[in-house]
Amino acid sequence: MTKVVCSKCMEVFDEDGDRCPRCNAGSPHVYDFGNSDEYLKREVARVEWDRKRYGLDGLVDGLECMIINTETERQRAAANELLRYTGLEFDEAFQDPEYRTCVLKKEGSADFLVRSRVGNENPFQPLNLHPKSNHLPNTRLETLVFGTENLERYVSIQKSRGVSFLTEDIIEAESYSFIQTRPSPFTGNSLGFIQWHGSRGDYATPESEPLDWDLAKPERDCLQNINHLDHVATRLKAEDRDAAIIEFMELTNYNFDFAIYVKVFNSITNVARLSKSDFAMVFTTGISPYISEEESGPTEKFVHNYGARVHHMAFQTDRIEDTYSALKEDGMDFLIDLVGSPDEGLKQTFTQPSKNTLLVNEYIHRYGDFNGVFTKSNVTRLTEATGKQ
16 A cells, blocks of 8 residues: 655654544645655755754763663673674673663773663563564663763753653762653664763762672784774664654764665665764665565664664674684674775675664774765665565
8 A cells, every 4th residue: 555644743654534633734735655865855954943042952972872772681791792893892781770780891982881670660661572582572772872071951952842851850970960862763773861960980879889890801902903883773664754854963062974775675774973973873764665575675674573672782893804804704794794895995895683682783984085974886785684584
């Protein structure tokens, strides 16, 4: 059945009538659905103006850390896996009344907090119950945490605009103040915001008890080539593409940069950036919505099977050919061989998804003065590789 979209409220629905079921708009506001940049670019200009008007412009900085939640029995294995296949180093592990947390760090990169819940309810769990993810009902990259110099002001402004957070009040710790949004209805991601008061990167609280986790970093030369977190990519429904990007822009100081359309696989890769040197946020969707396993492309099938979620984490990698070979020798399985070339400006690859986190690692290297994020040929081949999941 044909999908149509209402240009007034952006509701997508089956074409079984001539009026929108949400706002009752009719022609010419109801038309065949297919993502394009026209509506998004209009909204981007509006969001940029609103950020200035509300005093949000410049209030949120870059990515400080991200929180990966796992099943309790898989947490230690997930942390060891990241130590084995990335440049991250073990920093500390502790437990408080809500979480057991393992902190991994790499100089010049966002920190990784690998967590499991200790007996409390999981607001993300309903988002994880899909055909290929429901065996790990508590597992996903849940929260991306951004810095701010004035959290109280940020929260006050966002609450006045109708944004709701997981806690009514800001959480105050010795070294920081913190709050996070409820999981997005579009991406399933939560965005956290942290203001440091004491030692930057000290995530323990007075209630935290240290754990005897002295996790060893494997002594492999290739791990020295794997550097900072370059970007993460969230996969979500085609009909939620515009709303997700606009939501992310409204909550941060990131801007929509560009989109690469891969029509042969019905997929769009959308990039939002704070600056060209900062961590990038990528949103991948279908051009048109999911139909079936037989007819739909790799992106919509991934979302159907796993739900909207972060698909991969990309690490900037030096000597990528040698690193790729060494990781394969160490047991890492890949969805695709290295793609790209120095002439094209970059090389990339995807690993098989982790059995402990469901996340794919991407290793990426940009050559010389290449200042783009991706090339269309690489995006096409990597999109195709997702079909193997």
